[in-house]
Amino acid sequence: MEQRINRIKVVLAEKQRTNKWLAENLGREYSTISKWCTNTNQPDLITLTKIAHLLEVDIRELLVSGRPTLKDSDFTSGNK
Template sequence: MGQKKEHSNLIKEHLKKRGITQTWLAKELGMSFSITNAYVCNRKQPNLTTIFKVADLLEISPKELVK
């Protein structure tokens, strides 16, 4: 569970740093806000493909989202 919390905090942290909303991220990923919010709030883990998409959109290395 600790690892999931880190994922959540890392996605949320990067969104805040860039001033990006979860709504924007959801649209860019082609997912519902509900699913994106579940990733950010640690109710659900994104799959590897989604992690790569999020990293690409945030212009960071996927490694920065998986510690």
């Protein structure tokens, strides 16, 4: 199970917007947005800022609050 890092899917639902709408407004592929919404991949900070602007929310609302739990493998998978 993937760790939840962002709340993009939740905020889209709260704002009654869709992945398709976000993809069109960001000029990104639908599949990319889908990966962000399932926390399979994460947007970079610039993109996260753009998402917050489009959804008219504070960027912090797009992130899961609290201290993340990471495994040792999260630090060693190709980041040497």
